[in-house]
Amino acid sequence: MEVEEYCCYCGTCSNVCPEKAIELSDNEKVEIDNNACIKCGICVKACPVGAIYGL
């Protein structure tokens, strides 16, 4: 999964990820652990601005 540059870093995706595979890093970036990711697409739906892609 990838994050668009227009991501607003709000953390909604990280909160709904059932695998705890998304974290907000200290340099204002959303980091998705693609090894832990199960491609369920929940983060894609939750994002208020549609910034996550790669399903």
Place this chain on the structure above:
Amino acid sequence: MDYDTVIIGAGPGGSMTAKTAAELGLDVLLVEKRPEIGMPVRCGEGTGIKGLKELGIPKNKKYIAWETKGEYIYSPDGKRLEIVEDEPNGYVLERRMFDKYLALYAAKAGADIRTRTYAMGIKRENGFLRIKLKHFNEVYEVSCKIVVGADGIEGTVGKWTGLENRTKLSQMTSNVQYEMVGLKLENPEVMEFYLGRKIAPGGYAWVFPKGEDIANVGLGIRPTGKDTAFEYLNRFISSHDYLKKGKKVGMVVGGVPVQGPITKSVTDNVLLVGDAARHVDPLTGGGMYNAMVCGRIAAKVIREAVDTQNFSEEFLMKYENEWREKVGAGLMRSLKVKEVLEKLSDEQMNQIGKFLRGMKIGKLDIKEVSTSLLKLPPEFIKFVESLL
């Protein structure tokens, strides 16, 4: 021991915990990952005057953008219910200033504050905690007796300490808001709410005035995977003449957990406060008052824990019991109303609106929309039940 308590997150919940704990004589560190407290804003900024008074927060023009006297609640057919009082009962805040001032009050009370400081992890050691912090490239640890996770919807303190606070997709709303200027507001003294499945499925749209022609215009939806909140908001604005000519001067984005409070907010040496504990009102999505009230309770319990040197989950349950007593029933009521609202079709909402407009509601003592809905007479509840 470096501190009695380290509080992660300088939003209203964290700062109120820090302020109260410092006033009670504790050694407090308040940590904020952002360089500047209050930024970026993630809030509609509307709140009740009564709540802030109760919390002892001074009425300061620096962070109060505007006063409101009530609400217009629009049903899907565009007809509105007007609930307006003679005197102001609501504030629309300037959150970037409000949060900063709360932290400032905490610092004045004696709390240490470190911004641009990111919490990386928590280690247990001999019944105490070591918090790993990062400030620019410097990584270091501070020791403390109790950590408070006031770290919001994306918070990690719960994750690290085994407190389950993740949200299911069906239990959160996805929100986008513009701050707009140049609006032709019909009545700048009311907060406006728009309901309807086509407007904001599973949520609502809002217009909260911050001046004669300035307002926060936003919307929250329960995400479906089709259109994003962003797309719904743009459609909402372009379908209202008084909004579409306005200029967008800012934008905020975020998720609001609307599942009601978490089942367990404490464990040994750890408390969760505010959004991290899902203290948000599930109906309105409002979270400031509850976060601050619970933060104040947290600080008092931490004081007692330090006095008795007891940091066990069993002792800290006092915090959980007290916040449930204070805001638990209200949160559960709002959850129930939200669940009923979610089931209603647009036509049913229109009927309810018509019913309410036909009633002489008069002057309601309202803090939030939820309270006003809950104070309605039994025949209204029966009417709603008859629709379902």
